[in-house]
Amino acid sequence: MKKLRVGLTYDLKTDYEFKENDPPDANAEFDYPTTVDDIASAIESLGFEVKRIGNVYNLLKNLDNLNVDIVFNIAEGKNTRNRESQVPVILETVGIPYVGSDGLTLGITLDKVTTKKILITEGIPTPKFFEANTPGYVNIDHLNFPLIVKPRYEGSSKGLDEKAKVNNEKELVERINYIISTYKQPALVEEFVRGYEFTVAVVGNDQPKVFPPVQTKIDGRANVDDLFYTFEHLMNHHRIEYIFPAFIDEKLQKEMMDIALKAYKVLECRDFGRVDFRMDEQNRIFVLEINPLPCLSKEDVFNIIAKEIGITYNQMIEKILYSALKRYNLIS
Ligand SMILES: Nc1ncnc2c1ncn2[C@@H]1O[C@H](COP(=O)(O)OP(=O)(O)O)[C@@H](O)[C@H]1O
Ligand SMILES: [Mg+2]
The missing domain is CATH 3.30.1490.20 (ATP-grasp fold, A domain)
Incomplete structure (x- = not known):
């Protein structure tokens, strides 16, 4: 069998040029080069060839001679609320398969207000x-x-x-x-939901795998109460810790996993995603947002789960990539 060629689309923090009046968090969504290296070597470890494409502009420049079978897309895109949709929509236009959700899902979920309107219509609790x-x-x-x-x-x-x-x-x-x-x-x-914070990771399509909730400790506290995850916390990794499995009973875990799956399906996420939650002191669960393009850095939630369930980072990337390959019938 021919070796599959996997393109990689991404935005690097290091490529961002700060403009005058930019807030300090202007490049926060973009990835560190190490994350792209880690994903690339995970894909290579599966026996595939990797072609680094880069951001949406590089994709446009090289569109005629990409020569890839599928693209592993983690690009955040540029400028507008449609930015995450740019790479998927371009790939769809020229008929190249890609890993992850399509432009519509990425556009809706980036817009938290539109997402909440859909959640409310579907009876999914949100503040x-x-x-x-x-x-x-x-x-x-x-x-x-x-x-x-x-x-x-x-x-x-x-x-x-x-x-x-x-x-x-x-x-x-x-x-x-x-x-x-x-x-x-x-x-x-x-x-504002006082209490506790969680996130639930999901992988797959027909019968997606929902992992148990990961609890977020902020400044050393599991009962985060009035604390919340600021940009400052994002920059100071030690102030955020993940607890997996979460300190909550099985019934609550199951309730949260069911809500996460429903949200993943309602927003038509594909291959992988993450649903963020808060829970108040009365154990009422609220969806804050859905991330169909969650961070895949080795420090982040997907790898925390991988370690705990006894698989490697590369195997987690494999699960995500294979979900897409199956969806396109590129493997049996
Ligand atoms: N309604 C809320 N009540 C309490 N904390 C919140 C609420 N909404 C957001 N937060 C805090 O802000 C963080 C970021 O909010 P979120 O909606 O997940 O946006 P994003 O992760 O896209 O920046 C959450 O992880 C949480 O700590
Ligand atoms: Mg969030």
């Missing part, structure tokens, strides 16, 4: 919210303080620092103005 697109205007009669204010279509805790949690209307208005002017997009205002 009550209000979308703020006009500075100075709030409509929060249905919400109880404290609230959290996030950019509408960012990831990687962008726009989240200690002032993102607001306790009164004055703080709220200030924060909405800050998000709109700094991130050039509407703000998502949500009820």
Whole structure:
């Protein structure tokens, strides 16, 4: 059999050129070169050839002579809320298979407000919210303080620092103005869920494998209460620890896994994804967001799970890649 050639599309933190007035977290979503190296060597260890393509512009430049059977895509894309969809849509246009969710799923899930509307329609619990697109205007009669204010279509805790949690209307208005002017997009205002934080990883398609919840300890605390995962935490890895399996009973674990699977299916995720949760003191579970393009760095959740269930990082990448290869009938 011919050796399969796997293209790799990605955005590197090191390639990002900061512009004037960029917030310090402007390149937060992008990957470290080591993550791309680790994925490449995992794919090579499976006996495939790897062709590094790079970002969406490199893809466009080389579109006519890519010569790959499938692309392993972790590119975040550029500029707009459709940025994560750019690489998948281009690949679809020229008929090249790729690993992971399609442009529609990536576009919807990057936009937290649109995602929440779908979750609510499907009866999936998510914190009550209000979308703020006009500075100075709030409509929060249905919400109880404290609230959290996030950019509408960012990831990687962008726009989240200690002032993102607001306790009164004055703080709220200030924060909405800050998000709109700094991130050039509407703000998502949500009820703040005090208690615990989890994330659930999913791999596969027809009968996706849902892994048990991974609990997030913040600043050494499993009961994170008022704490939340800020950009500062993202930059200081030691302040975040993952507990796997989570410190919760089996019934709650199962409930969270069922919700994660439903969210994964409703948003039509493919091959792999991760669903982020908070749970309050009354054990009420809320979906915060769905990540169809979760970080695959060796420090992150997928490898924490791999270690604990006794498989290697390379085997976890294999599961993800093979899900896509099966979907396209490229292997039996
Ligand atoms: N409603 C909420 N209540 C409490 N904490 C929240 C809430 N929404 C977000 N957070 C905190 O902010 C972090 C990032 O939010 P999330 O919605 O997952 O966006 P992203 O990971 O894309 O930046 C979460 O991991 C959590 O710590
Ligand atoms: Mg998240």
